[in-house]
Amino acid sequence: MATSPKHSYIRLFCLLCITFLGIILLRLGFLMLFERRSVTSYTDPKVANQVIRGTIYDRNQQILAIQTPYWGVYLHLNAIKDLQLVSEVIAPYVQMNPDEIQKKAAAYTTYAQIKERIDDRMVQPLMDAIQKYSLRGQVNVEKRMGRTYPAQFHASQTIGFINTEGEGIEGIELSQETYLNPYPALGDTHTTYGQDITLTLDLDIQYTLDVQLQQIADEHMPDYAMALVLDASNGDILGMSSYPWYDVNALSSSNEEQRKNHAVNNLFEPGSVFKLFSLAAVLKSGEAHTEESFECDGTYTFKAGESNITINCTAVHGLVDPETMISKSCNGAIVHWALQTDAKAFYDVLNSLGFNTSYDIGLPSRARSQIAPPSTWSGRSQATISFGQELLSSALHLATAATALCPSGELLRPNLILRRTSPVDGSVLYERERTVLEKVLDSETTALIRSGMLKATQQGGTGIRAHVAGIDLGVKTGTAQILNPQTNSYEDGTVLASTLALVPIDNPKYIVYVGAGNPKGDTIWGSNIAAPAIANIVQALISQGKLIGKNTTIR
Incomplete structure (x- = not known):
């Protein structure tokens, strides 16, 4: 086939x-x-046996975070002959009763952690007891390296914390992990040391802010509160407080809300505090008739397309010039001048003041302030932006923008990390520099705005409760309605009470911001909640020798 x-x-x-x-x-x-x-054939290279995490300091070299040894107690369950005896022997040194020890041991099969960390003073007595009762091999007292935060809850959201593996999880501990916790060095060196980091924070100022936020919390019961102090000459963040807070040494008892840094990461509509920057935009453009006093009768109506829109003031202010607009916080006047200003020119100045920027201050997250471009504005947008609505900002952005209200008119970059140094020889590996982001305003404009802020602390001004005898400071108060994103409405009654201050007003040394979200006491006004806190902070700066009273001449 x-x-x-x-x-x-x-x-x-x-x-x-x-x-x-x-x-x-x-x-x-x-x-x-x-x-x-x-x-x-290959052999593993020799590396250091251990890495000691770098120390974090405040600007005065007070320790904020440091690597420290600690002792834990563990049981070899398979080697124990009499668990009752072991429990009774170690109980006084681990501050537990024998029944608690046995119950905890029952959760393990071979090697039981009884106490993660015991008092250092108990280590030697416990070892002596182990020797006395021949419990070696049954009870282990192990030395490990951990992290201690001496300031406890102060600046806790800024500093952050590490996990059980010694790795940074939040705050500076996370963002500076590469420097604080380097890879083991090659060679015969026994220990590799991480770099030390010095923050711009001043713990004395930090304590002051925290005390004031606690007082606000006790009296006015806000959902959250925040405070900042900036060095007006170089942008250094001297204090940054966020309430509610937590003790980093008791991390397990904290929650997500307590760990949030409201001073940096919370974006909100700033309200009347923003009038300072709207007026700066109006004055720089030179198009509005600010030399003509505005007559405030308590309301202001303007036309947007075919509709009439009415803006209310909190009172009848009468004749209002730019300084009076600040001191009495007149909505009608700032709206009137903003609407006389070219929208793009108005927007460009606000943009140059950092209100479409995110600032890298060395923390893991970078919130971005937001103002939509004029091409997307409705008929009322420019008006509402002028008194602090239809935009998002943070406390950091507001305080930073205020650097441009100082005589030089320069917007400065904010700083949180002052320097990084070698723990071996103390050499400086990085040091922050004063950085001018932009020259925004002229001295005449800044002087006029600061004059209005000064008048706000005098009789008839909204910031009279921020007044401090012997110190001429200037403020702008604000009580902003908080938009409910679910209903897209301001009608649910929540507010942000805030005040921004420059002190002393002629040539500011400090910029101070205090804000409280949704207060629930007998007042909701920034003039009654945040302004008194500003006064207390200034008083504390005087007590600390950081401010000295003098006569004022605004220039």
Whole structure:
């Protein structure tokens, strides 16, 4: 019978496969017999046995976070002959009763952690007791390295914390992980040291802010509160407080809300505090008739397309000039001048003041202030932006923008990390520099705005409760309605009570911001909640020798 073409192709394919496989086998055999190569051996490189995490300091070299040894107590369950005896012996030193120890041991099978960290003073007495009762091999007292935060809850959201593996999880501990916790160095060196980091914070100022936020919390019961103090000359953040807070040393009892840094990461509509920057935009553009006093009768109505929109003031202010607008916080006047100003020119100045910027201050997250471009504005947008609605800002952005209200008119970059140094020889590896982001305003404009802020602390001004005898400071108060994103409405009654201050007002040394979200006491006004806190902070700065009263001449 004739072979079919199909079967012929199959036999040919099989023959080719067998031939190819034979060639491969011959080649492998040749390599194995005649081209045996020498085997290269590798050994792991020598590295340091341990890494000591760098220390975090405030600007005065007070310790904020430091690596410290601690002692834990563990049981070798398989080696224990009498658990009752072991429990009774170690109980006084681990501050537990014997029943608690046995119950905890029951949760393990071979090696039980009884106490993660015991009092250092108990270590030697416990070891003596282990020796006395011949419990070696049954009870272990192990030395490990941990992290201690001496300031406890002060600046806790800024500093952050580490996990059980010694890795940074939040705050400076996370963002500076590479510097604080480097890889073990190659060579015979026993220990690798992480770099030390000095923050711009001043713990004395930090304590002052925290005390004031606690007082606000006790009296006005806000959902959250925040405070900042900036060095007006270089942008250094001297204090940054966020309430509610937590003790970093008791991390397990904290929650997400307590760990949030409201001073940096909370974006909100700033309300009337923003009038300072709207007026700056109006004055710089030079288009509004600010030299003509505005007559405030308690309301202001303007036309937007075919609609009439009415803006209310909290009172009848009468004749209002730019300084009076600040001191009495007149909505009608700032709206009137903003609407006389070209929208793009108005927007460009606000943009140059940092209100579409995110600032890298060395923390893991960078909140971005937001003002939509004029091309997207409705008929009322420019008006509402002028008194602090239809935009998002943070406390950091407001305080930073205020650097441009100082005589130089320069917007400064904010700083949180002052320097990084070698713990071995103290050499400086990085140091912050004063950085001018932009020259925004002229001295005449800044002087006029600061004059209005000063008047706000005098009789008839909204910031009279921020007044401090012997110190001429200027403020702008604000009580902003908080938009409910679910209903897109301001009608649910929540507010942000705030005040921004420059002190002393002629040539500011400090910029201070205090804000409280949704207060629930007998008042909701920034003039009654945040302004008194500003006065207390200024009084504390005087007590600390950081401010000295003098006569004021605004220039």
